[in-house]
Amino acid sequence: MKKLFMVILFLTVVMLFAACGSRVENSNASDRKAAISTQGSSTGSAQAAVPEKVQGKKILVAYFSRIGENYAVGNISKGNTHIVADMIAEATGADMFEIKTVKPYPESYKECTEVAKKELADNARPDLAAKVENMKDYDVIFLGYPIWWSDMPMAIYSFMESYDFNGKSIVPFCTSAGDVLTGKESSIPNYAKGAKVLQGLGIEGKRAQENPDSVSPQVKQWLEKLGFVQ
Numbered sequence: 001m002k003k004l005f006m007v008i009l010f011l012t013v014v015m016l017f018a019a020c021g022s023r024v025e026n027s028n029a030s031d032r033k034a035a036i037s038t039q040g041s042s043t044g045s046a047q048a049a050v051p052e053k054v055q056g057k058k059i060l061v062a063y064f065s066r067i068g069e070n071y072a073v074g075n076i077s078k079g080n081t082h083i084v085a086d087m088i089a090e091a092t093g094a095d096m097f098e099i100k101t102v103k104p105y106p107e108s109y110k111e112c113t114e115v116a117k118k119e120l121a122d123n124a125r126p127d128l129a130a131k132v133e134n135m136k137d138y139d140v141i142f143l144g145y146p147i148w149w150s151d152m153p154m155a156i157y158s159f160m161e162s163y164d165f166n167g168k169s170i171v172p173f174c175t176s177a178g179d180v181l182t183g184k185e186s187s188i189p190n191y192a193k194g195a196k197v198l199q200g201l202g203i204e205g206k207r208a209q210e211n212p213d214s215v216s217p218q219v220k221q222w223l224e225k226l227g228f229v230q
């Protein structure tokens, strides 16, 4: 009888342990499952936070912009296009590069228009002061300029002809007397060989200079539409 009692007691203890063990194992499994699904969803949302266009891509904002006396804004210490370039770089986390000519343009607005008019007539390619040494690393180049004589400044042509743009996208943006592009942007791949051109943005320079808060939502909306920010 005592033996039978001992056997029943032993079996009860074994069953109890087995039941506890399986509960522990189950809870671990469900914890793991929960952990995996949490991890999955957080990874998912982290990926969703980075727009597809930007994932793993290196972006450069290259811009040409002039200080001094300018149209409708008086004497400025930061160019209108530069202001828009900063907004783009800040929103996208891009690197920045200023396109500068070896020979500076006159500070006087009128004199500058004359020099620019002649350069356009001559189809000039002014020498640039610096090169983007690691251009091969960039996938997307936001290219900014003021409208000069209904065209891009000739320095922009010098810039476009200085690199191989195969596999790269150019996103043009400009400032001028109105919220317009030059209308020449579709010809960019003729000079920036291999480039794919994305939808550009034209901003009134005076507004960028004097009321930048009215410009930044417009820039953000454009970048959202292109998929560069969310």
Ligand SMILES: Cc1cc2nc3c(=O)[nH]c(=O)nc-3n(C[C@H](O)[C@H](O)[C@H](O)COP(=O)(O)O)c2cc1C
Residues within 6 Å of the ligand: 064, 065, 066, 067, 070, 071, 078, 079, 080, 081, 082, 109, 112, 113, 114, 116, 117, 145, 146, 147, 148, 149, 150, 151, 175, 176, 177, 178, 204, 205, 206
């Ligand atoms: C040489 C020159 C030519 C210009 N030609 C035009 C033009 O054809 N159309 C226009 O709307 N604005 C024209 N502008 C005005 C500039 O496009 C405008 O002021 C621009 O915002 C200047 O940008 P920045 O400060 O970045 O240089 C011209 C300005 C200069 C200096």
